[in-house]
Amino acid sequence: MSLIDLMTMAKPNRELREKLYSRLWRVHPDECFQCMRCTSGCTSLKLLELKPHEIILLASSGFIEELASSDIIWACASCLKCRERCPQKASPYDVIIALRNLAVEREAKIPEHYMKAVAQILDNGLTENVQTVTSRKMEPFDREKLRLPSIQYPDDRFKAVFMEILGG
Amino acid sequence: MKIAVYWGCKIPTSQYAYEMSVRQVFPYFDVELFDLSGASCCGGPVRNVNSTAALYLGLRNLALAHKDNFAGLLVPCNECHFMISEAKYRVDNDEEMQRKMQALLSEENLEYSGDVKIWHVIDLLHDKIGVDAIKSKVKKVLKNLKFAAHPGCQIIRPSEIGRVDDSERPSKLENLIEALGAETIGYSEKLDCCGAALLYSHVDTALSLAGAKLKAIQSQGVDGLVDTCPYCHIMYDVKQNEALAMVGGKSTISVLYYTQLLGIALGIEHEKLGLHLNQNIDRKIMSK
Numbered sequence: 401m402s403l404i405d406l407m408t409m410a411k412p413n414r415e416l417r418e419k420l421y422s423r424l425w426r427v428h429p430d431e432c433f434q435c436m437r438c439t440s441g442c443t444s445l446k447l448l449e450l451k452p453h454e455i456i457l458l459a460s461s462g463f464i465e466e467l468a469s470s471d472i473i474w475a476c477a478s479c480l481k482c483r484e485r486c487p488q489k490a491s492p493y494d495v496i497i498a499l500r501n502l503a504v505e506r507e508a509k510i511p512e513h514y515m516k517a518v519a520q521i522l523d524n525g526l527t528e529n530v531q532t533v534t535s536r537k538m539e540p541f542d543r544e545k546l547r548l549p550s551i552q553y554p555d556d557r558f559k560a561v562f563m564e565i566l567g568g
Numbered sequence: 569m570k571i572a573v574y575w576g577c578k579i580p581t582s583q584y585a586y587e588m589s590v591r592q593v594f595p596y597f598d599v600e601l602f603d604l605s606g607a608s609c610c611g612g613p614v615r616n617v618n619s620t621a622a623l624y625l626g627l628r629n630l631a632l633a634h635k636d637n638f639a640g641l642l643v644p645c646n647e648c649h650f651m652i653s654e655a656k657y658r659v660d661n662d663e664e665m666q667r668k669m670q671a672l673l674s675e676e677n678l679e680y681s682g683d684v685k686i687w688h689v690i691d692l693l694h695d696k697i698g699v700d701a702i703k704s705k706v707k708k709v710l711k712n713l714k715f716a717a718h719p720g721c722q723i724i725r726p727s728e729i730g731r732v733d734d735s736e737r738p739s740k741l742e743n744l745i746e747a748l749g750a751e752t753i754g755y756s757e758k759l760d761c762c763g764a765a766l767l768y769s770h771v772d773t774a775l776s777l778a779g780a781k782l783k784a785i786q787s788q789g790v791d792g793l794v795d796t797c798p799y800c801h802i803m804y805d806v807k808q809n810e811a812l813a814m815v816g817g818k819s820t821i822s823v824l825y826y827t828q829l830l831g832i833a834l835g836i837e838h839e840k841l842g843l844h845l846n847q848n849i850d851r852k853i854m855s856k
């Protein structure tokens with residue numbers, strides 16, 4: 401069943417649409433004229449059936465709840481092609497990011513990786529811990545062995561501000 | 569020229585060859601690099617959870633450069649370069665957001681200034697240092713080598729915020745490769761995305777996207793792929809076997825960061841460029 405078929409069961413929600421739009425800056429989904437330039441070049445069209453022009457149509461029609469709880473918004477590869485090529489500044493990329501934020505707020509199912517990244521930032525300011533890598537000859541190397549300087553991590557004031565923003 | 573360098577998350581925690589080669593090559597062109605103290609994530613993965621938090625992260629790294637009086641910030645990762653450029657574009661054009669961000673930054677004793685210029689490896693080498701200056705420093709001409717350039721997505725789009733190269737016809741990376749005496753190819757998959765952003769939610773798709781591009785390049789008889797982004801490099805080099813397996817590809821193909829290739833041409837020892845860390849690199853390149 402296509403995304404559009406699913407929506408025949410749903411009711412548009414104008415209030416939520418305004419909430420979504422309030423998160424956009426210089427992005428105008430209502431100006432979309434369905435030229436499909438976004439979809440024709442979309443990285444995730446073939447393998448994941450992501451059709452950004454449909455996302456825009458459904459968002460501007462008010463099917464926000466359905467989009468925010470759908471897996472399809474997590475299929476975007478963030479390649480930015482649609483943002484670059486949209487002649488109407490409807491930028492599916494930005495709408496998808498705003499929908500993902502909304503999904504997080506509404507505690508919909510979101511890929512675990514992103515929440516882990518946030519937790520890791522609260523720990524050391526970065527999304528990763530320093531790793532030991534192996535060379536082609538399977539020899540282990542870390543920063544010290546490669547004579548790279550040690551990392552100067554952010555202090556606790558950073559964590560406090562970051563927490564504050566995440567808390568809204 | 570003195571410039572601050574922002575390494576991001578991927579480079580200093582696992583993509584050591586990029587860090588090593590960037591540190592090695594710039595001093596040859598009188599560019600002195602200084603690590604930002606207290607740098608944090610650029611906001612890349614965070615944008616999917618909370619865009620405001622991502623904006624803050626991007627901006628605070630610029631504010632750190634300003635605090636230490638740097639006029640320029642080198643950002644070698646494509647994704648970080650986009651996130652920080654996007655954060656700058658937003659607050660430079662949205663006063664209300666700038667006020668909000670300044671208030672938050674002040675809690676860290678930081679201040680945003682629009683004066684810090686953001687550089688990537690490609691434009692710093694191509695536009696500031698220049699192809700001729702690079703040519704004049706080449707010790708080992710990379711003759712009989714042919715490469716496919718992979719510019720990636722986030723340093724060429726969206727053009728409205730000011731990017732490193734043309735969004736549809738990028739050519740600077742090719743110019744930089746040719747400056748070393750090597751050849752480049754034109755190929756229709758050049759603008760295809762590496763798929764890294766899908767690695768944690770749609771792993772098969774991510775690997776298929778990377779594999780398809782590698783396979784396309786292999787069929788053109790090149791000696792390797794040249795990239796400038798730790799995410800792309802993880803897909804094309806670290807995950808190469810899995811990526812090629814997804815698309816029925818067989819043999820391997822060399823993948824290098826541009827700064828490694830430049831380092832070889834400058835005559836820098838391979839070990840200092842982290843060339844032992846690349847998972848796929850053939851003898852023809854290593855013999856240079």
Ligand code: SF4
Pocket residue numbers: 431432433434435436437438439452453456485486487488489490491492
């Ligand atoms: S979002 Fe833009 S590119 Fe896509 S269909 Fe609408 S107007 Fe065309």
Ligand code: SF4
Pocket residue numbers: 438441442443444445450452475476477478479480481482483492493496
């Ligand atoms: S940014 Fe996302 S929606 Fe837009 S073209 Fe790329 S993959 Fe498709």
